[in-house]
Amino acid sequence: MTEATTSARELTVGVGAGGLATADMVLNIGPQHPATHGVLRLRIVVDGERIVSAEPIIGYMHRGAEKLFEVRDYRQIIVLANRHDWLSAFANELGVVLAVEDMLGMEVPQRAVWARTLLAELNRVLNHLMFLGSYPLELGAITPVFYAFREREELQAVMEEASGGRMHYMFNRVGGLKEDLPAGWLGRVTEAVAAVRRRLPDLERLLVGNEILEARTRGVGVLSRDLALGHGVSGPIARASGVDVDLRRDTPYLGYGELFGPGGPGRVVTLEAGDCLARLEVLLEQTRVSLDLADACVDRLAGLPQGPINVKLPKVLKVPEGQIYCATENPLGFNGYYLVSRGDKTPWRLKLRSASFNNVSVLAEMLPGQLIADMVAILGSMFFVVGDIDK
Amino acid sequence: MSDLGWLEVVLRAVAVLAGFLVLPLLVGQTEHKVMAHMQGRLGPMYAGGFHGWAQLVADGVKFVQKEDVVPARADRWAFRLAPGVALVPCLIALALIPLSPNVVGAKVDASVLLVLAVIGVGIIGTLMAGWASANKYSLLGAMRAAAQLVSYELPMVLVVASVALAAGTLSLIGITQAWTPWWLLWQLPGAVVFFVAGLAELQRTPFDMPVADSEIVFGPYTEYTGLRFAFFLLAEYAGIVVMSLLFAVLFLGGWSGPWSGTLGWLWTLLKALVVAVVVIWFRVSWPRLREDQLQRLAWVWLVPIALLQLAVTAVGVVMMR
Numbered sequence: 001m002t003e004a005t006t007s008a009r010e011l012t013v014g015v016g017a018g019g020l021a022t023a024d025m026v027l028n029i030g031p032q033h034p035a036t037h038g039v040l041r042l043r044i045v046v047d048g049e050r051i052v053s054a055e056p057i058i059g060y061m062h063r064g065a066e067k068l069f070e071v072r073d074y075r076q077i078i079v080l081a082n083r084h085d086w087l088s089a090f091a092n093e094l095g096v097v098l099a100v101e102d103m104l105g106m107e108v109p110q111r112a113v114w115a116r117t118l119l120a121e122l123n124r125v126l127n128h129l130m131f132l133g134s135y136p137l138e139l140g141a142i143t144p145v146f147y148a149f150r151e152r153e154e155l156q157a158v159m160e161e162a163s164g165g166r167m168h169y170m171f172n173r174v175g176g177l178k179e180d181l182p183a184g185w186l187g188r189v190t191e192a193v194a195a196v197r198r199r200l201p202d203l204e205r206l207l208v209g210n211e212i213l214e215a216r217t218r219g220v221g222v223l224s225r226d227l228a229l230g231h232g233v234s235g236p237i238a239r240a241s242g243v244d245v246d247l248r249r250d251t252p253y254l255g256y257g258e259l260f261g262p263g264g265p266g267r268v269v270t271l272e273a274g275d276c277l278a279r280l281e282v283l284l285e286q287t288r289v290s291l292d293l294a295d296a297c298v299d300r301l302a303g304l305p306q307g308p309i310n311v312k313l314p315k316v317l318k319v320p321e322g323q324i325y326c327a328t329e330n331p332l333g334f335n336g337y338y339l340v341s342r343g344d345k346t347p348w349r350l351k352l353r354s355a356s357f358n359n360v361s362v363l364a365e366m367l368p369g370q371l372i373a374d375m376v377a378i379l380g381s382m383f384f385v386v387g388d389i390d391k
Numbered sequence: 392m393s394d395l396g397w398l399e400v401v402l403r404a405v406a407v408l409a410g411f412l413v414l415p416l417l418v419g420q421t422e423h424k425v426m427a428h429m430q431g432r433l434g435p436m437y438a439g440g441f442h443g444w445a446q447l448v449a450d451g452v453k454f455v456q457k458e459d460v461v462p463a464r465a466d467r468w469a470f471r472l473a474p475g476v477a478l479v480p481c482l483i484a485l486a487l488i489p490l491s492p493n494v495v496g497a498k499v500d501a502s503v504l505l506v507l508a509v510i511g512v513g514i515i516g517t518l519m520a521g522w523a524s525a526n527k528y529s530l531l532g533a534m535r536a537a538a539q540l541v542s543y544e545l546p547m548v549l550v551v552a553s554v555a556l557a558a559g560t561l562s563l564i565g566i567t568q569a570w571t572p573w574w575l576l577w578q579l580p581g582a583v584v585f586f587v588a589g590l591a592e593l594q595r596t597p598f599d600m601p602v603a604d605s606e607i608v609f610g611p612y613t614e615y616t617g618l619r620f621a622f623f624l625l626a627e628y629a630g631i632v633v634m635s636l637l638f639a640v641l642f643l644g645g646w647s648g649p650w651s652g653t654l655g656w657l658w659t660l661l662k663a664l665v666v667a668v669v670v671i672w673f674r675v676s677w678p679r680l681r682e683d684q685l686q687r688l689a690w691v692w693l694v695p696i697a698l699l700q701l702a703v704t705a706v707g708v709v710m711m712r
Binding site: 025027033034048049136137138139140141142143146147150206210212213215216371372373374375376380 | 680682
């Protein structure tokens with residue numbers, strides 16, 4: 001206190017690195033790290049726990065899907081296409097067959113259209129439940145994932161009964177579905193959907209009702225609307241930042257025109273906050289909407305007369321010369337296929353625009369200035385699948 | 392202590408060691424099963440036959456067989472010593488905590504002081520491990536552990552001082568003998584602070600930031616394998632045992648209960664078990680806080696409440712004398 005008069009002297013008060021020489025540390029998060037669900041790699045520079053810069057390094061899981069598309073016929077492409085985002089296999093198949101059907105000018109039976117809509121929505125619920133379970137894991141809550149998987153099991157049972165698959169369904173065919181739905185299946189779907197809807201509050205109470213989770217996510221990792229638009233962010237993440245876009249409503253395909261039309265159960269969930277909590281809440285609410293949509297599809301299917309569920313295809317399926325861009329609303333965002341055909345049985349080019357690639361690109365802008373603990377909260381809330389980034 | 396024969400000293404040491412080896416496994420197995428049932432699972436079901444009772448024994452056998460790896464750039468001595476530094480304080484603390492006036496490893500007059508001093512040493516093992524591993528994640532974890540240390544030590548010492556003040560003694564046996572059910576209300580704020588600070592000291596959810604697996608892999612223990620890793624795990628569960636027993640003795644009246652003359656030790660263990668189950672319950676239901684949020688909690692809530700508790704206790708003591 002005696003030197004208080006010499007005001008020019010710098011005085012370092014308190015604990016920490018202030019006044020000491022410090023060096024920034026380069027830290028590789030991934031490609032093998034518990035928070036990256038696969039092989040995303042973030043190269044971050046940290047000062048203590050504060051992130052100075054972050055760079056997502058991708059490509060560890062690149063499988064050359066687009067090049068492989070070019071040497072497969074359209075039946076085989078579906079097998080490949082459903083793999084990039086392994087949590088949304090049915091939705092991935094859908095884009096391919098819709099594009100091809102459009103180029104062929106093919107009329108798809110009504111029953112197939114509604115069955116596809118139903119399965120796509122069930123697939124969306126499965127995807128969202130996975131993230132509702134895994135995101136709390138990043139924040140250190142170990143129980144929600146078990147609740148989420150209990151519900152997933154319920155829905156996977158009905159998906160498996162119809163398609164034979166639990167993950168990579170391979171149920172879409174050009175012109176419809178592989179085969180008709182099993183007898184009595186619709187009733188079991190209704191039961192499963194009702195069970196999931198009934199127990200969803202159990203999961204919800206562990207998430208949005210929890211003070212600690214709120215403290216970790218509210219105001220953390222705010223993604224502004226402009227930044228979201230600038231990086232082409234789509235899906236639930238964009239909608240949590242107030243970007244009111246959903247291809248199911250905006251460019252209706254399958255049965256969505258009716259579902260999102262006046263009086264339909266469909267609605268687009270948007271929030272303004274753009275933080276981690278908002279992204280989680282959008283996911284939770286979308287799960288409810290999708291359950292409602294699934295119910296509406298079941299009702300619609302039950303009212304349809306018996307009939308075919310696919311179109312008989314020629315031995316060699318050739319798509320006429322031309323090009324088309326077909327975008328669908330995948331659970332994680334826009335999923336687009338740009339198909340260029342030269343009249344062969346394989347595409348000349350099939351470009352894939354996947355949701356996670358764009359959604360993750362924004363990380364380099366969001367992470368600097370955050371703590372490592374918050375980085376994990378943000379990373380988890382970007383809801384990505386590494387296969388969907390690398391393709 | 393000088394009146395003890397050497398045989399009795401050895402017997403007591405062996406008894407404490409046995410308790411030290413059995414009780415943490417009991418808590419660990421309870422965690423396996425309680426957590427599993429809370430999450431709609433069964434937990435271990437095969438090892439040992441009956442509901443997987445021998446799971447942790449099997450785990451121990453597995454750990455013993457694993458290679459003991461020391462990273463090339465590690466500080467070898469500190470790296471090897473760290474698990475011991477984490478483990479031994481728990482053993483000493485266990486020897487000091489009485490289960491009943493007669494069932495106690497070592498009778499020490501100022502046992503409260505000694506227990507607090509000893510369990511404060513355990514954290515040094517974590518810091519050593521974090522620094523010696525030559526791993527960035529370990530270093531971050533150690534930094535977090537050190538930052539956490541600042542938050543819980545002060546409120547914990549303050550509330551223990553409050554209990555000692557209420558009883559007028561620094562002996563754990565004396566404190567429990569002075570305990571009356573009225574303390575449950577009188578010392579309630581202190582009990583809450585002690586429990587929260589204890590969780591932070593144990594690095595258990597919601598304060599498990601130093602080992603946050605989704606952020607920094609496993610913090611200071613990332614590079615450990617085999618038996619040394621198992622020692623750290625054992626230290627964590629022995630820590631739960633010590634903290635639960637201490638809570639039972641300081642705030643729940645230890646051995647007081649029906650037939651406390653003969654079954655007193657059982658009462659202490661049961662009360663401690665209830666506390667341990669609450670510790671487990673927290674882990675099942677809550678996510679993890681951030682380090683700065685814990686510090687905010689400590690300075691905005693825990694320290695003021697602890698000081699208030701100390702004042703309330705002082706007033707109470709003066710009024711009743």
